[in-house]
Amino acid sequence: MIALLNATRTFWMMFMKMIVGPRTRTIVCSLSENENSLLFLANMGYPAEEASIAMERCGPEASFSELIDFMCAAQMAREEDVYLPEDEKPKLNSGGYKRKMYNELPVRKKQRAITDEEPIHLPRPMIGFGVPTESLPAIVQRTLPEQAIGPPFFYYENVALAPKGVWDTMSRFLYDVEPEFVDSKYFCATARKRGYIHNLPIEDRFPLLPLPPRTIHEAFPLTKKWWPSWDTRTKLNCLQTSIGSARLADRIRKAMKAMENFDGEPPLMVQKYVLDECRKWNLLWVGRNKASPLETDEFEMLMGFPRNHTRGGGISRTDRYKSLGNAFQVDTVAYHLSVLKDLYPNGINVLSLFSGIGGAEVALYRLGIPLNNVVSVEISEVNRNILRSWWEQTNQKGNLIDFNDIQQLNGDVLEQMIDSFGGFDLVIGGSPCNNLTGSNRVTRDGLEGKDSSLFYDYVRIVDLVKSIMSNRRV
Template sequence: MAKKYEKDANNPFPGDDNCNNEALFGIMDKTLRLLEMGFTENQISAVFERCGSEALLTDLAESIITGGAEPDAHKYSSPLSKQSVQLNCRSLKRKTTGDFLMNQQPLSSVLIKTEEYSSDVVPEPDLLERLKGKRPKEEHTDDEPNNWLKPKEEFMEDTSNSEGRMWLEARRGISSSTNNRVAASRRRVLGILEDRNPTMSMPNPCKSLTSVVAKPPYFFYGNVTSLSQDSWARISQFLYSSQPEFANTQLYSALSRKEGYIHNLPIEDRFHIHPKGPMTIEEAIPHSRKWWPSWDDRKQLSYISCETSGVPLLCDKLGRILADCNGLPSAEQRRQILQQCREKNLIWVGKYKLGRLEPEHLERIMGYPFQHSQVAGFGVPDRLGSLKHSFQTDTLGYHLSVMRRLVPGGVVILSFFSGIGGVEIALHRLGIVLKGVVSVETCEVKRKILKKWWESSGQSGELIQIEDINKLSSRRLEDLMKKFKGFDLVVCQNPYSAADSDNLSGLDFSMFAEFVRVVQRVRSTMDGDR
């Protein structure tokens, strides 16, 4: 349907690709909502032709109910019955178990379920009441955002039996989804959603999930790049609208950096990796302690630099400045030296002498084994770059520690964009047995790094490496699920790209969509097997 209306001369999309994508997502989402309400595909197709793709969801539903009249032309004459809504609720419940299956066809033709993410919803009249021909007796202003939660006598239903409860849940679910979409549209129009970094928060991601979503197989998406709040909201739509969780690695290590996760794991009974890693630069690089001047107040890394060219010359220049002043630089000289130290990750290696942070130093700070990233064909800049885009394993391990309780006998994981094995190493450090790992990673050198660690760490499970996510066909995925009897955890580690092709800085959205495609297939298949 999205393709059809993309070509429809009566409903032209803007020429800008990003706007075009947004319009396509809007049509897909409205179509899903109308299907969930119980309308047929023919009805939905006809109403788009009558009202256009930009019409509000409530107007589209009203036009279908009134039998083709223009929205708001007159009152509804064909209200939905309670029995039909109950049936729709059962159908919706089946859909939420992951009924959108992956096929062996191009991504553009694969249907991906999305849900609206919104943290500050502006209420609208109850959609179900409109379909029943009613209007709320009271109109509420934006100054009273919580009034819509108060029950009204005419809305109260008998919930003493399962049918009554299902009726009430269906009404609330439809109203909530409509409210979310209208509120998000208003915020976009008013420009309230700005591109800004997310604030530190520790929400419970599972509180916003239904019992159908918050169960195995578990999914875990993480990103260490600077994504805006709007970008996180868009990503959340494709992962059951679970709330992002953000952590600062300075609470777990000698690195100060924000990492963001979207997952359906419980947050109770988490625990830290033991023994803990170094919490300061001094602990991570003890030999620098005797040369570290008192006026250099750095305790943790705040930035990871991959630049190595010109660093020796810079260190020589700064060393001469310090030697000329006998190690007592002026306030301005201190400021300039500290600025270079932070930007280039310089550490003290001798009297009045600075040097670059080596990959081995960063591996210790990040919680990886000594010389973990050292393989043939991987230079120092490449090693630093791979570590920069990897997770700090102490931080990651804290959030994954619940897996030891959930799957005490060991885990089987499907890992996308595994990199140098951050998730695998974090689980190993937690004492969780890796019974099997299917790793998807495009970089050959990074695959070698993970395989080298797998063999050197004495893993007893099986490691299967796949070089391209597009080669993970539905047939091969089914064979892997049969081989391992399903997956306990499906993870996606930071699918980033240097070029921003989809207005999501640091994220390759096409690769993220492939991850969503497989997550939905794995969950629906395993749910069917159960």
């Protein structure tokens, strides 16, 4: 049996080498889907032998993406081997080293189904208590528990698709207030499924004007010229803290070029591969066969921040993406906070916990609510510098006080600040979703994670502020 498989594989390798070239167009129609895929990989520039081995190792059901990932992993392994000392390198035995290297590479398993997602019912459409672009079928009302009624108002954001039990826990710790789930795709051209636990009024909300573009082509009109007809995206997916690599862009370019030169219909899995990667990494078509990740200024625009908000001050491009990926979507948050404009016409005092690059502050400023006093707690020096820079650039008249450690904010410090400027009107926060998001399979440890455990500090601070201010009113 083994001899038969080896003979078959040898035949296919010889066959692939023979047909790759000008005669491809006359033979392709007679090949099966799997054989077509192997031929297509060869046309993309992958050696026919590597494509054949990848198909053998990954199995006939492997997706185009899995085959390419397998070959790229093999290529990276070869590149790393160049730097190994001679005594650490495996011995070459009649060409067997190359085969051994392939055989030792793990087969990429299909992504397991998520079984620990939050069982709480997420509404469809995810519009919470309403969005400016969609109408609700009925008047929405809610009744808050007595201990949750503000002021001070509190507002906490986190990722909607959290692990099992997370939203129940957060709701329980914040006075049993039910979360409001909203997808930012109703406010801009990118999805961002988030939940918000807050005690803000929900009547008489209004959006920021002008309304931002809500489709990809409205936001990036120059891409329409290069957009393939089979790429049916109108919205981008949730923006992450990382972007697609140069290697990925090159693989997509090769796949698109090979599709152009392919006589007849290319394998459907090729189109699916390209589209899946574009969706996953939010790639835009910026030229002929050129799929590119978002630039940082484009990222800023989609998130509702002013141009160059994260630029300058020695901040690296990587840090800019990371900071933006963990930020509030300004238009969404501003819609919820808009109810505060009539309540605080003379300005507002804000306690902003884990405020990142100042999404809450930008939202309030754009709503026309004066920022009298802002106390910001943020561990990242990069994020603190971005917020401080924005504060200075916009000539804020109020006071910005920042802390780099939430533990510095104890009862004595809070009492001094509350006595100094009369208390806080809003306690707003949100922790990075790295420990909660479904895309993270390494440190997805719920509310016990390093970042998400900050929620308990948020609860502690809200309780302290409410208690101190309540005692001052007695």
